[in-house]
Amino acid sequence: MVAPVAPTLSYCVVNTNGREFLLACLSAIQRTHPAGVEHEILVLDNASHDGSAEAVRALGGDIRLIALDRRVGKAANDSTLLREAQGGYCLLLNEDSELRPGAAEALIAALDANPGAAAAGAQLLDSAGSPVACAWRFPGVGTALAGALFLHRLLTVQSKGSDTRAVDWAQSSALMVRREAAAQVDYLDPAFFVYYDECDFCKRLADAGWRTLFVPAAEAVHHDQLSTDLAAGLPRIVEFHRNRDLYMRKHHGRAAAFAVRVLTAWSYAIRALAATVLPKQPAPIYRAHARQALWPNRGESLRDRAYMRESSSIRSAS
Secondary structure (H helix, E strand, O other): OOOOOOOOEEEEEEEOOOHHHHHHHHHHHHHHOOOOOOEEEEEEEOOOOOOHHHHHHHHOOOOEEEEOOOOOOHHHHHHHHHHHOOOOEEEEEEOOEEEOOOHHHHHHHHHHHOOOEEEEEEEEEOOOOOEOOOEEOOOOHHHHHHHHOOOHHHHOEOOOOOOOEEEOEEOOOEEEEEHHHHHHOOOOOOOOOOOOHHHHHHHHHHHOOOEEEEEEEEEEEEOOOOOOOHHHHHHHHHHHHHHHHHHHHHHHOHHHHHHHHHHHHHHHHHHHHHHOOOOOOOHHHHHHHHHHHHOOOOOOOHHHHHHHHHHHHHHHHO
């Protein structure tokens, strides 16, 4: 009996209530997968209630579905997929990411050509097809100072140019990972519910001697889902700043974390002030960011909201 051939590439998709986006993501994988590359597709459904899991089952084929009955964070979900995957390379995807032709092939080629690289990020595009920032320098007092001086795009954003280049960290909406390197650093830290999970992951990879690449030849559309309504978006703002503070305390200590909170709050406060006189600027959003940056532990985060829903469901069932 011939043993099955291990796949070269594992597509690892996390979905949370994004049924239509998920189906588009899976369709894009099928359309763009490079010929001759053995692969598998894994989908982790994060306790969705919109029929996402049923839709994946209805597709049939060889998709491996992991359907959770309780919601957990993005880092934990990506780690589950990385542990379950069999490919040497694992392409982490959000459900709202759509690969463009040649993307997987370009990411594989970049990692093949750079054996010291553990991860390679695609150039992300917004829903209109315009490039967006997707790789940056690691957070620290220096990058926070650059933000306070409004030099963030110049000094911190690293997703620039047309050539593959080493970067500090890249967004995980379309991030190919060398599975052996992920295992070496024990995958992603579940303490990060969402936001800064891939930043922490790339930092630990760097500390272990691995590099992260930005590959502009690989493109993926990352659809815009964030609400501009403050009531709906506030838990995301809370989660964002809470996890940045967690990253800073973990890697740089409390003093540096405090300095970053102050500098970040200052930059958002200036934006909020300017937004009161500039047209079409979201002053309430900037004010919320300023407050949350300074006091990251206040308010209800995405993690809090998910756990509250779970507790309510348990009480209702009992």
